[in-house]
Ligand SMILES: Cc1cc2nc3c(=O)[nH]c(=O)nc-3n(C[C@H](O)[C@H](O)[C@H](O)COP(=O)(O)OP(=O)(O)OC[C@H]3O[C@@H](n4cnc5c(N)ncnc54)[C@H](O)[C@@H]3O)c2cc1C
């Protein structure tokens with residue numbers, strides 16, 4: 001692997017800026033037979049919570065023009081089984097420097113509990129980064145997402161950064177008008193990086209049944225159709241913060257990754273594209289390598305935010 | 311992998327049999343398994359579409375496809391020679407026990423696809439196979455079958471006839487195992503009769519699928535879990551489930 005693609009997001013060092021997004025690569029073992037995982041900069045495992053979660057009733061998936069809607073509901077086995085089975089299996093197919101563990105919760109204490117449990121078994125060199133899924137509803141705030149409010153996200157980030165042995169990425173959902181304030185709070189409380197999930201909400205109605213298609217009525221959109229929104233959010237946030245940024249939102253090929261990086265990302269996360277092309281991650285890595293070669297770029301970080309220079 | 315369409319047979323105004331030259335899948339697939347077909351290179355439709363394998367012939371796989379929506383509409387315009395991106399095979403298999411001498415297979419409409427592949431494989435054994443197909447108006451789907459010493463074919467006029475006919479078949483052979491794929495109501499009925507008759511029952515279940523290989527968590531099927539329930543993935547844990555396990559809607 002070449003030096004050209006190495007990136008550093010504060011305490012997080014990745015061999016290249018291409019990661020797979022949580023919930024879109026299972027727990028790595030399911031994807032392993034279909035792609036060369038070793039090519040990737042990072043693989044973010046499915047979000048784990050303190051207690052097991054069944055997730056939402058079916059249907060959970062809907063194809064829409066240029067992308068999809070989904071309503072999974074954080075289905076996972078809970079931290080105990082995760083540590084017993086899931087994480088050891090994932091660790092078997094990923095290098096320590098590729099392992100990104102995603103933790104969710106309903107209250108701050110849930111996050112802390114799960115992170116402490118992970119830290120008891122895995123040393124700081126065994127996991128590349130911890131991703132806080134701050135898109136989860138905070139039950140103490142009537143179910144508003146942690147990342148919808150600067151105060152809530154600050155409290156969560158601060159509490160986690162205090163105890164985490166691993167570098168911390170805070171993942172926010174980029175749907176709120178106060179997103180820039182939320183991001184500033186994440187930066188101020190000491191996270192290593194911020195991850196914007198570009199997942200605008202939508203509703204689909206089953207016209208035969210005359211009712212919403214999804215049990216939870218509203219569901220996030222993902223896939224190539226959201227990319228222009230993602231470039232916009234990245235652009236705006238790049239002008240507001242200096243914290244390294246990651247985003248997931250419709251990245252389907254190396255050109256998309258280059259475009260996002262020129263708008264300001266330090267690394268990219270690939271989500272729904274994995275479903276239709278399980279090799280997309282390695283293809284993007286190869287494409288970036290070629291891009292650097294063709295454009296005489298000695299390190300890919302040179303292009304971060306380059307489109308802003310007037 | 312990229313597969314070339316070698317033949318297309320149109321059975322009626324909405325059912326097609328596509329043949330793809332696709333050695334990697336053809337040589338590895340077993341009855342009950344499915345493939346994920348890339349419908350559009352332009353991400354519209356975005357997701358691949360899952361189809362059970364209908365039969366294999368050397369390096370060729372065949373799929374029986376019913377046109378029901380956007381993706382299958384696109385497929386209906388495909389021509390011989392087109393190349394198509396297909397992933398698989400995925401999912402678990404129909405299995406049979408040495409002691410089951412008689413197997414009853416139930417196919418409902420286009421749900422006959424995996425049943426056909428099972429029929430093909432069972433024809434290579436000495437098992438006695440009893441097929442129940444429904445509904446009669448879609449009989450062109452089974453027109454190629456030839457009843458014989460080891461295969462009997464029964465056709466139900468419609469859903470209402472399936473129950474009585476199936477019960478008669480089970481009683482007739484005594485101790486048969488059941489295999490079914492078809493509409494939800496039919497599966498529920500087969501599971502019920504399987505349980506009443508203490509017959510091992512295997513159902514190929516459907517769910518809206520994201521990926522087909524276990525990374526999205528979309529295609530869940532509710533199953534019993536003691537007093538509680540759980541969700542299993544149709545792609546990885548299935549698509550074949552035991553009838554006793556499935557938690558059907560009231
Ligand atoms: C394991 C497995 C094996 C299968 N095997 C076969 C097979 O062998 N042969 C076969 O023909 N099919 C099979 N299917 C079903 C097949 O995958 C679907 O019919 C196909 O994906 C439909 O794609 P489409 O784009 O044409 O339809 P879509 O447009 O995706 O629609 C599919 C169905 O969902 C409904 N739908 C779509 N959008 C909405 C909405 N907004 N609200 C409510 N309902 C909606 C449609 O009415 C339609 O009935 C299988 C499915 C699975 C899971």
Ligand SMILES: Cc1cc2nc3c(=O)[nH]c(=O)nc-3n(C[C@H](O)[C@H](O)[C@H](O)COP(=O)(O)O)c2cc1C
Nearest residue numbers: 021022023047070197222223248249250270271272
């Ligand atoms: C089916 C599905 C499941 C997801 N599950 C999770 C999850 O468990 N945790 C999480 O942080 N994000 C989850 N996401 C969000 C993705 O990680 C990503 O942020 C989003 O899909 C946007 O990227 P994309 O357009 O490339 O898919 C999920 C997305 C999808 C489509």
